[in-house]
Amino acid sequence: MSVFSPAAVIAAPQVFEVKTLASRAATALPGSLLESALYVLLAVVWIVALLALTGLALIYLERKIAGHFQCRLGPMRVGPHGIFQTVADTIKLLVKEDFVPDGADKVLHVVAPFLALTATILLLVILPLSPILQAADMNIGVVYVTAISGFGVMGILLGGWSSNNKWSMIGAMRAGAQIISYEISATLALLVVVLFAGTLRLSGIVQSQADGWWIWRAHGVGVVAFVIYVIASTAEINRTPFDIPEGESELAAGFHTEYSGIRFAFFFLAEFINMFLVAGFAATFFWGGWMPFHVGGLDGFNSVMDLVPAGAWFAAKTSALVFLVMWFRWTFPRLRVDQMMRLEWKILLPVGFVNLFAAALVVLYGLYFFPGT
Amino acid sequence: MSEGAVETILFYAIAAMSLFFAIATVTARRLLRAAVALMFVLVLSAGFYVMLAAEFLAGVQVLVYVGGIVVVIVFVIMLTSSVDLLEERPPLLRKALGALAAIGFFGTTAAVYLTTDFGAAADAAPPAESARAIGAALLDYGPHGYVVPFEVISLLLLAALVGGIAVARRSPPPSQPLTSGGDLPGEVSFTPPKRQNDPEGGASHA
Amino acid sequence: MFDYFLILVFTGVAAAMVGVVLLIARVIAPRGWSRSKGRPYECGVGTIGPTWIRFNVGYYLFALLFLVFDVEAAFLYPWALVFREVGLTGLIEVGIFVLVLIVGLAYAWRKGALEWV
Numbered sequence: 001m002s003v004f005s006p007a008a009v010i011a012a013p014q015v016f017e018v019k020t021l022a023s024r025a026a027t028a029l030p031g032s033l034l035e036s037a038l039y040v041l042l043a044v045v046w047i048v049a050l051l052a053l054t055g056l057a058l059i060y061l062e063r064k065i066a067g068h069f070q071c072r073l074g075p076m077r078v079g080p081h082g083i084f085q086t087v088a089d090t091i092k093l094l095v096k097e098d099f100v101p102d103g104a105d106k107v108l109h110v111v112a113p114f115l116a117l118t119a120t121i122l123l124l125v126i127l128p129l130s131p132i133l134q135a136a137d138m139n140i141g142v143v144y145v146t147a148i149s150g151f152g153v154m155g156i157l158l159g160g161w162s163s164n165n166k167w168s169m170i171g172a173m174r175a176g177a178q179i180i181s182y183e184i185s186a187t188l189a190l191l192v193v194v195l196f197a198g199t200l201r202l203s204g205i206v207q208s209q210a211d212g213w214w215i216w217r218a219h220g221v222g223v224v225a226f227v228i229y230v231i232a233s234t235a236e237i238n239r240t241p242f243d244i245p246e247g248e249s250e251l252a253a254g255f256h257t258e259y260s261g262i263r264f265a266f267f268f269l270a271e272f273i274n275m276f277l278v279a280g281f282a283a284t285f286f287w288g289g290w291m292p293f294h295v296g297g298l299d300g301f302n303s304v305m306d307l308v309p310a311g312a313w314f315a316a317k318t319s320a321l322v323f324l325v326m327w328f329r330w331t332f333p334r335l336r337v338d339q340m341m342r343l344e345w346k347i348l349l350p351v352g353f354v355n356l357f358a359a360a361l362v363v364l365y366g367l368y369f370f371p372g373t
Numbered sequence: 374m375s376e377g378a379v380e381t382i383l384f385y386a387i388a389a390m391s392l393f394f395a396i397a398t399v400t401a402r403r404l405l406r407a408a409v410a411l412m413f414v415l416v417l418s419a420g421f422y423v424m425l426a427a428e429f430l431a432g433v434q435v436l437v438y439v440g441g442i443v444v445v446i447v448f449v450i451m452l453t454s455s456v457d458l459l460e461e462r463p464p465l466l467r468k469a470l471g472a473l474a475a476i477g478f479f480g481t482t483a484a485v486y487l488t489t490d491f492g493a494a495a496d497a498a499p500p501a502e503s504a505r506a507i508g509a510a511l512l513d514y515g516p517h518g519y520v521v522p523f524e525v526i527s528l529l530l531l532a533a534l535v536g537g538i539a540v541a542r543r544s545p546p547p548s549q550p551l552t553s554g555g556d557l558p559g560e561v562s563f564t565p566p567k568r569q570n571d572p573e574g575g576a577s578h579a
Numbered sequence: 580m581f582d583y584f585l586i587l588v589f590t591g592v593a594a595a596m597v598g599v600v601l602l603i604a605r606v607i608a609p610r611g612w613s614r615s616k617g618r619p620y621e622c623g624v625g626t627i628g629p630t631w632i633r634f635n636v637g638y639y640l641f642a643l644l645f646l647v648f649d650v651e652a653a654f655l656y657p658w659a660l661v662f663r664e665v666g667l668t669g670l671i672e673v674g675i676f677v678l679v680l681i682v683g684l685a686y687a688w689r690k691g692a693l694e695w696v
Contacts, residue, residue: 026581043585044592098604102617108409110601118593125589135589136582139502143432143656150440154412157447161405173451177638180444180645187652194659200504262604266597338695341641345684345693349648353681356655360670363662383587423583431583433653441649445642452639508657512669520672526654527679530647534683537643538692541636 016210016291016310018128018203021046022136043135047124051273056086058272062326069330096261101164104258108162113259113266116155120270120277122148127280128202130290130311141202142190145281146183149236152274153179156245159267160255171254174337175238175245181344182235182242188352189229192221192359193285196368206289211296211370213288218368221359226286228352230324233278235340237271239325241332244340279321283314287321290314296370384424391417402462404450412443429504640692644684651680 025039060075060083067074075082100109126144128134138144153176160172194200196218197208208214214222235242246254256267283289290310294302335343362368394417397410415438422431463471500506514520658665658673665672687693 020582022582022585029581040585040588044588047589048592048596094600094604095608097609097611098601099616105403105405108406111409114594114597117597118590121589121593122586125585136585138428138582140428140432140504143429143436143504146652147432147435147440150436150444151416153440153444154409157444158405158409161447173448173638176444176448177641180440180649181641183440184645184648184652187649191652191655191659194656195662198660198663200656200660261608262600266600341693341695345641345644346688349684353677357670357674357677360662360673364666364670420587423580426580428583429657433656437646437649437653441642441646445639445646448638448642452636502660504657505660508659508661509664511654511657512661512665512672514668514672523654523672524675524679527651527676530650531679531683534644534647534680535686538640538687538690541640541643541692 016131016207018131018134018137018207020132020134020137020203043125046133047121047135050124051121051269054276055269055272056090058276058322059086059089059268061322062272065323065326066330069327090265093265094262098261098263099258101258103164105162105164108158109258110263112155112159112162113263113270114155115158116152116270117266119148119152119155120273122151123277124273126202127277128206128284128289129280129314130309131203133311134203137201137203140200141205142194142200145202146187146190149186150180150183152270155267155270156255159259163255163258165258167251167253167257168255171245171251171257175255178238178242178245178340179236181341182232182348185228185344185348185352186232186236188349188356189225189232190285191356192218192225195356195359195363196222202284202289206284206291209288209291210294212294213286213291215286217370218359218362221355221362222286222368224351224355225359226282228348228355229282229286230321232344232348233282234325234328235344237274237278239275240329241335242340243334244337275325276318276322279318279325280314282321283317287317288313289317380424384421387417387420387424405447408443408446408450411446412439415439415443426499427503429502429507637695640687644687644692647680647683651677 021039021043025036025043028035028039063085064074064082075085078084078088100106123145125135126138126141128137156175156179157172160168160170160175163169193205193214196214197205199205199208209217211217215226216222218225238245245251246256251257256264259267288294290313292302292305292308292310292313294305391414394410394413398407398414401407401410416435419431419434422428422434510517511519511523654676655673658669662669
């Protein structure tokens with residue numbers, strides 16, 4: 001008996017069984033409360049670790065990539081190639097004074113970063129990193145993602161409002177208007193995916209791409225929806241070229257001008273994790289998430305692709321998209337408020353509607369690849 | 374502990390929190406705090422929908438009410454009450470009338486709850502995926518479908534849109550200060566003073 | 580159902596995280612107050628006028644437009660979900676629904692509500 005038999009591998013294409021931590025906890029519940037609680041604890045530890053590690057890594061990467069784009073080295077002093085720079089920064093922020101300006105609404109000033117961070121954590125909970133690394137898998141997945149991102153606006157609005165500072169105020173108002181405007185385009189792009197996948201569940205959407213990722217299986221409409229989604233969600237997380245709410249040259253630091261110390265760090269962390277989330281969701285909806293690169297019918301090819309673990313596929317796709325979003329920052333200049341609004345309401349929204357109808361026709365007449373499955 | 378007991382505890386916990394925030398909504402003197410408390414009330418009622426196995430409705434509740442209506446309320450607060458952030462304490466008469474209306478409403482609701490038989494609805498099994506059931510019912514043009522209300526909703530939304538634009542477009546006179554150049558506050562429309570000894574009106578470089 | 584219970588758990592986790600970190604910061608971070616430090620920031624000079632001034636009506640208009648399209652999206656989700664079952668009739672029904680709203684968008688466009696002042 002040989003240890004490795006190619007025939008056996010090729011004969012059986014892998015079937016992915018999704019087991020979220022929540023479903024494990026629910027299955028264990030009738031028998032053992034302790035086991036169920038342990039799974040919940042595991043989910044908590046996992047999400048907190050993910051939050052902390054991704055935050056540390058992304059902030060370091062952003063600075064390194066920014067440096068190399070500008071022919072600098074970026075952070076080099078703290079640890080080899082400056083890898084402990086973010087740790088040092090975190091400690092610095094922790095020992096800085098936590099400051100509330102005169103005349104500010106003290107309660108809301110503290111509640112605002114909490115709301116922003118809560119929205120971020122609640123989105124991390126549903127992100128499918130692999131068939132087993134997903135904390136929860138709501139049956140309204142896509143609606144959940146849109147709803148919670150909308151909830152995040154309130155953190156920014158309250159932070160700006162409560163600061164008793166005009167820069168904060170203007171930044172918050174701009175952020176509010178921008179985020180809600182672009183949310184519609186993001187929703188229209190996601191509706192295209194729901195049309196093709198026929199489910200709102202995130203794991204179901206990933207599973208529906210077993211014959212090919214929607215970006216190419218849904219050819220034209222998939223690409224347009226992906227581009228709309230990336231533009232709209234870049235705007236939703238206030239990244240350049242849509243960083244009008246915190247445009248340094250006009251608004252100091254926008255809605256978090258009056259935040260210092262550790263509560264500034266909360267906003268900052270939420271912002272970076274949101275970038276990771278946007279990349280992760282774009283990968284999930286359009287690039288197959290943890291699904292390996294499959295072509296329907298080519299079982300041999302597919303099983304070779306399955307040799308790379310699902311989590312690695314997700315990591316690779318998400319890293320590529322994170323790099324893309326960071327690249328935007330050094331390529332596109334910041335838009336003006338009126339240009340940004342025009343882009344959304346006069347270009348992206350009509351294109352999104354037309355694309356949605358085109359997608360409906362494509363689904364109706366089975367004009368995409370492998371419609372039988 | 375049975376599942377029913379956990380559900381009961383959760384229900385009362387959510388109900389107590391909703392009541393707390395609802396009271397905060399009506400008693401807060403700062404308008405924005407009232408809006409934030411209202412947001413929590415709306416989120417918590419989404420919790421009730423989840424407990425009733427209407428997850429899609431819960432999602433839409435957060436999507437539309439928290440992400441939409443509360444944001445509109447915040448923008449409206451910015452638009453109307455400018456400097457005067459604190460609400461006045463209402464006079465006694467208004468308080469009394471308000472209490473009367475509240476008691477009347479409570480009485481009516483209680484009467485409806487006590488006299489209605491909810492047995493049939495409570496025994497019916499909820500659909501496995503509520504969003505799918507809603508979609509099928511909305512687009513069904515048969516006798517039990519809701520396609521006409523569905524289309525009427527779009528007309529309602531259109532009316533709201535047109536009405537909102539008509540009302541809002543009329544309100545700001547073009548000469549109103551503090552709104553020049555988009556959103557810069559405190560920047561009154563400013564024309565640089567003309568130089569006195571310059572008949573051409575332009576800058577003259579010697 | 581259990582998935583939704585986790586929302587509650589993680590809201591608690593977020594609150595605990597923020598609380599613990601704020602507590603640590605309170606212990607180790609310096610605190611002090613002085614008259615000039617508390618003053619709001621405005622280009623190195625004292626602020627002119629109140630912060631909470633009346634804002635541009637444009638924000639309200641865009642929020643209103645958003646609300647209309649948000650509600651519309653809420654109705655499109657169930658349609659997209661059952662689209663394979665309802666087929667062409669469903670597409671026509673939703674087409675009418677969306678077309679009415681696109682008329683609204685066109686009206687807003689004509690009236691200049693989509694211009695940023």
